[in-house]
Every structure is written in structure tokens, then in C-alpha cells.
Amino acid sequence: MPLTLATWNVNSLKVRLPHLLDWLATHRVDIVCLQETKLVDEQFPAAALADAGYSAVYAGQKTYNGVALLTRAVTLPPGADVVRGLPAFEDPQKRLIAATVGPVRVVCAYFPNGQAVGSEKYDYKLRWIAALNAWLRDELARHPGLALAGDFNIAPEDRDVHDPKVWAGQVLFSEPEKQAFRELIGLGLVDSFRLFDQPDRSYTWWDYRMQAFRRKMGLRIDHVLLSTSLARNCTACSIDVEPRRREQPSDHAPVIVTLAP
């Protein structure tokens, strides 16, 4: 049986739970990485997800950030080696959770937004990614089969941006951010989406304003990077835009990868 893994920034799990449950029932993805749950752990909808057949580990906070990792086909044993937050990077913001799920070391990440180039938040973004990079080097040495999935808040190439001229030098598309993305690739990771032919104007995020989705004015900022050993077994990667068409959608669409055994 192939293994499927998805990442989705739900922009409030409380608001988006009905969408998520519908989506899980339809797609039955084995592993799901969620970002921007915006829920403290006490309010995580573990029971509703268990009813849907998913067990979960999570790291949340009030109002902002928050990540979770759901598993269906593969149960999370006590020895799943769950990591919450980047070790050696003191940070109250809940942006990372990792666990070993069957053959895959799954790292679910919500990269900082950065707000504006040159701002304090932008500096924090670059430092956070540098700390992630350093930690991943060790993780990859210990776990050859690793997936880094999440909202990277970086559009790596011109074709990932609806209007690269407008976005040039802006946050999410500035050179230091793209360089940081390339340095993650340099660890021995592969952008699974680009292993396959993809439709033109493939994006994962569209602004709520200006009818950006309808006008295909988006960015591809949500990614699944695979270690080379996993990439060899990757048979598909796609963006599911259907949830973005619904009423009261998340501004992000899920990305799904399929891994052959």
C-alpha cells in the first residue's frame, strides 16, 4: 500500500474543523501536517479526530501559530520520538512538531512569516530557518527517510509567484529567504512538487482580498521536501485547490504526496 502525506495550513483549526473532517473522510490521507491551529492543547479537537480515525500529537498556543501531526494507517507508538519545537532554539512560538511515523521521520513546520524585509520579524524568520537547518542536518543523519512538510512562507522560484516582478524583494520572495530555502535543499532534500509535471500557475496560498483565488493570484509557499531516499519512492505530488473553493475557506490549500512502499 502506498503511503500518503499531506500538509495544510488551516488558519484556525477551530473554524476549519468541519472542512478538515470532510477532507479527511474523502481523501483518507495517512499522515497530515497542520499549521496555524491557533488552539491551546487543552482545546485540541482530539476526540473528533479520533472518531474520524486519526490519532494526533500537537503543540499549540493561544491565538497564533500551533502545529499538529495526524496519523491514520500508522499508529504513533510511545517511542515515536516526538519533538516539539526546535531543540537549542529557545522560542515560545509553537512552530514545529516531529515524529517517526512508520518508515518516515515527519517534520511539520510553520515557518515565520517575516512581515517585512528588514524588520525584527524578518530577522527572526532567518534565524529560525538557520536553526531548523542545523537541527535537520542531525535528523537526516539519524533518519534517512525524512519529510519536511509545512508552510514555509517562502516561494522558491519565479514560477511559484503569480507576478514575480511585483513580488521581487518582498517578504516571502526575497533573496535571503530563497537562499535559505536552497540551503535546506542542500541538506539533501528534494522539492517533491517539482518531481512531476504540474499545471501552470500552481499555488498553495491566495490572499482573501481582491478575489485573488478566482484571479489565480497566488503563491506556492507550502511544500513537502523529501530526503533523497524517500524521493526515489515518491510517485505523485499535487495541490488540492477544492477546499479553497468552499465557503469560509482557509487561505491555504493542502499539498499531498504519495510514497510507494
Added chain:
DNA sequence: ATGGCATGACAATCATGA
């Protein structure tokens, strides 16, 4: 030039997102 839209905390606006 600015805000547009959405969410959450909080009780009228404000912080944040991307």
C-alpha cells in the same frame, strides 16, 4: 497612498497574517 479579508482577544479596535 491606502486598504482590501480573515481570525482571535476583547469588548472598539488592534495585532497578525502573507
